[in-house]
Each structure stands twice: as structure tokens, then as C-alpha cells.
Amino acid sequence: MQDTELGSTRARIQRVALELFAEQGYDKTSLRELAERLGMTKASLYYYFKSKDDIVRSLVGDLLAAVDEVVDWSREREPTPQHRRELIERYGKAVRGQGTLLRFLTENQPALRGLEAGDALRQRMRTLIGFVVDPADPLPAQLCGRLAFYALHGGPAILSDVDATSEEIFDAACVVALSMVPDGDGRQA
Known part of the structure; x- marks a missing residue:
């Protein structure tokens, strides 16, 4: 072949x-x-x-490579409000067009817990969230920072019944995600 x-x-x-x-x-x-x-x-x-695990590993592999670029970028920056927003923009570009994969990963978290690919992705997400969310911020600001990622992951599924293109929907998810990024004073942007 x-x-x-x-x-x-x-x-x-x-x-x-x-x-x-x-x-x-x-x-x-x-x-x-x-x-x-x-x-x-x-x-x-x-x-x-x-195996199914082998298939998941292959599916997540490309996503991990794109997310690793964002993680590497974050390691070279201070988590200023501007860099936090830029991280969300970079992450949005990394996951754009991955709606079905993100839906699968979100909806199947319990099944993926024991898989190496799921652990690898969770580790990267902890790093990214750690950059965007300051543990000293009030809980509402911490929640907003975490929800910024969820807006990118879940936005396409939440808006799947809306009369708009997938690009328009993802653009809207990006706008919402950016609006949720804490500004450094414990408030969302």
C-alpha cells in the first residue's frame, strides 16, 4: 500500500x-x-x-502539538493582562476548526481519565489556566478566567442551532473568551 x-x-x-x-x-x-x-x-x-486508545492518541496528537506551541509561548512571558489575552487568542487559533474533537474531549472526560492522551492534554490545560488565572484573584475572576477556555471549547456546541457559519460561531466564542480574561485587578476585561 x-x-x-x-x-x-x-x-x-x-x-x-x-x-x-x-x-x-x-x-x-x-x-x-x-x-x-x-x-x-x-x-x-x-x-x-x-485499539480505541490508539485512535484517541492519534486524534489528540495534532492538537497537543498546537497547544504545546501556546504553552511554550506562555513560558517565555509574564502573565500580564495583555499576555493573558494574547494567550487566549493564540489558544483560540490552535483549537479553531477542532469543534468535534473538543466536543468529544469535553463529553468523554471520565473515559479519557486513564488514557495517556487525556492526561497530556489536562496537563497542558493546567499550565494555560495557571497563566490566565491568578490564584490570588477573587473566585469570580478565577472562574471567568477558566470559563474563557470553556467558551472556546463549548461555544461551537452551544451555538450549533444558530443560523451562522462555524467560523462566525467560533469568532463569537473568541470574543466572549477574551471578555472573560481577568484584567490583573481581579476583574474581567
């Missing part, structure tokens, strides 16, 4: 797996069901991915 064919089959498996995981949950989706939806045998599926 040629590399391009391998890559396109692999990408197709990832896309269909993500759809199934998002529709019915990680735990309720079997490899047999995934193989059937793809019109292939379970043995053929095993050629590409040995």
Missing part, C-alpha cells in the same frame, strides 16, 4: 471514529462498530490502529 493511501485511510478512520465517539461516547463505541461503519473488517482496522 502506498503512503498516500495509508494516510487517507488512516485519516478516514480517525474522522469516522471521532464522529462515533462524539455521537455515542467513547465507552459505547466498539472497534467492531467502527469497522462496520467504515465498511472494513475488524482485522483491517487493526492494521491501522490496535
Whole structure:
């Protein structure tokens, strides 16, 4: 099999797996069901991915690389109000177009707890939240800082029934996320 064919089959498996995981949950989706939806045998599926965990690892891998760039950026900056807002903008760019994956990750957190990919993403999120949220701030400001990330993760799902393009919806989520970033005085921007 040629590399391009391998890559396109692999990408197709990832896309269909993500759809199934998002529709019915990680735990309720079997490899047999995934193989059937793809019109292939379970043995053929095993050629590409040995387990559901392997599929999740591959899905989260690209997202982690993009999030790592934001984490690396944050490590070179002081958490000033301007840098906090810039981090949210950078994070928004990193997750733009990842609505289905973010929905899957959000809705399947219990199932992902034991997976290496889930742990890796949670570790990065703690770092990013730690940059945006000052533990000395009042609780409402801390909550707003955390909700800024949730606006980016959940905004597309919350607005899925609105008559707007996915780009317009994500742009709105970015505006809301930026409005929630604490300004350094314990207040939101």
C-alpha cells in the first residue's frame, strides 16, 4: 500500500471514529462498530490502529502539538493582562476548526481519565489556566478566567442551532473568551 493511501485511510478512520465517539461516547463505541461503519473488517482496522486508545492518541496528537506551541509561548512571558489575552487568542487559533474533537474531549472526560492522551492534554490545560488565572484573584475572576477556555471549547456546541457559519460561531466564542480574561485587578476585561 502506498503512503498516500495509508494516510487517507488512516485519516478516514480517525474522522469516522471521532464522529462515533462524539455521537455515542467513547465507552459505547466498539472497534467492531467502527469497522462496520467504515465498511472494513475488524482485522483491517487493526492494521491501522490496535485499539480505541490508539485512535484517541492519534486524534489528540495534532492538537497537543498546537497547544504545546501556546504553552511554550506562555513560558517565555509574564502573565500580564495583555499576555493573558494574547494567550487566549493564540489558544483560540490552535483549537479553531477542532469543534468535534473538543466536543468529544469535553463529553468523554471520565473515559479519557486513564488514557495517556487525556492526561497530556489536562496537563497542558493546567499550565494555560495557571497563566490566565491568578490564584490570588477573587473566585469570580478565577472562574471567568477558566470559563474563557470553556467558551472556546463549548461555544461551537452551544451555538450549533444558530443560523451562522462555524467560523462566525467560533469568532463569537473568541470574543466572549477574551471578555472573560481577568484584567490583573481581579476583574474581567
